[in-house]
Amino acid sequence: MTMSMTKATIGLTVTHRRYVPYSHAHYAGNLVDGAYVLGLFGDVATEVCIQADGDEGLFASYSDVQFLQPLRAGDVVETKATITRVGNRSRELEFVATVVCRGRTDLSESAAEVLAEPLEITRATGTVVVPAG
Template sequence: MSKATIGLTATHRRYVPYSHAHYAGNLVDGAYVLGLFGDVATEVCIQADGDEGLFASYSDVQFLQPLRAGDVVEVTATISRVGNRSREIEFSASVICRGRPDVSESAAEVLPQPLVITRAKGTVVVPVG
């Protein structure tokens, strides 16, 4: 029996290693965040339907700020619509800690406010249950 309800949320946090930097300034590509959205969507599907589900599509993706190696990023998925087999999910990614290579190689700081870097909307499909 499905427990899918509007507002069901899952949150993951991840340190972004320097090995993921692809561009000058230690920038990390946007696909990294989309991969994290897939992971957190999987947890939402498991909580809601007892199944990993399948990601069907994104209807909107907005890259608002850069993600850098050395950051700690928090991604959240929240069910915003429940269909028979589909779940629309709203995603948000925020940097909560940022590396400070300008201070030293291993310096970092907790940001006073999370910095929203990416927002998206997507649809997942789960088996009929």
């Protein structure tokens, strides 16, 4: 396969959404560990690399991670990755995770609601690398 010219451009954004099952709760109050969100950031970063460079790329590092609010089982979480810098083989990405729906077990076992405003729960900055093309 011949690698095509990169489409990596500053501002390219990819968005994923995922329901967080109750089986992922690790702590009281149905809290989910922060590593779960970092895994989601890895998934969205992989698609950014595919969209931009036709390769899954490799996650090299995080330079910053901020856990702002808790993630809970029963949430629907949206993760976004945006290219903020393009090097020869590296791409710097800004990540944001927001909760867009939240379980309401206080009302009933299966109650849930769409949040009026998404709740930003995690921000990060990371670097991915792709093969020389």
